[in-house]
Amino acid sequence: MSTSIHVVVSFLVVVMIICFNNSIPTFADSNLFIEISNDMSSDHPGIFFIYNLTGTHIPLVQGQPWSITTDSATPKYCMIFWDILCSNFDLYNPSKYGIHSKTYWSVRTDGLYNSYDKGKWEKKESWRVRGYLGHCD
Numbered sequence: 001m002s003t004s005i006h007v008v009v010s011f012l013v014v015v016m017i018i019c020f021n022n023s024i025p026t027f028a029d030s031n032l033f034i035e036i037s038n039d040m041s042s043d044h045p046g047i048f049f050i051y052n053l054t055g056t057h058i059p060l061v062q063g064q065p066w067s068i069t070t071d072s073a074t075p076k077y078c079m080i081f082w083d084i085l086c087s088n089f090d091l092y093n094p095s096k097y098g099i100h101s102k103t104y105w106s107v108r109t110d111g112l113y114n115s116y117d118k119g120k121w122e123k124k125e126s127w128r129v130r131g132y133l134g135h136c137d
């Protein structure tokens with residue numbers, strides 16, 4: 001009798017552990033590597049971006065790629081500024097482009113290119129003229 005209760009309790013504990021593990025929010029994972037590099041054809045100082053709407057201006061210097069390891073479950077945004085130009089785009093969006101473990105962005109004079117393997121690059125965004133008060137709408 002006590003053995004079967006023990007078995008039932010053990011089973012319930014296992015079920016609870018499985019449920020608890022599944023309920024751990026996915027933002028706790030660190031399965032995504034994002035890298036942004038400044039690949040302008042010549043030196044254009046003063047390029048900076050804002051990662052995921054955090055408000056912090058991060059300079060993007062030639063030869064010094066910026067990277068982050070973060071969760072692969074939620075979208076990440078980027079707002080990048082180059083003089084009077086800017087772009088406001090999805091750095092990573094699993095519902096739009098699928099889940100990936102690595103995503104690379106190359107910032108070029110003619111726009112923003114994306115790659116998942118640093119081999120095949122695809123132009124995803126163009127520069128736009130900044131709007132009212134310099135905002136990137």
Ligand SMILES: *[C@@H]1O[C@H](CO)[C@@H](O)[C@H](O)[C@H]1NC(C)=O
Pocket residue numbers: 027052070071074075076077
């Ligand atoms: C980025 O922003 C999105 C939308 O606000 C949010 O769901 C996500 O958790 C954020 N990710 C990080 C790493 O801050």
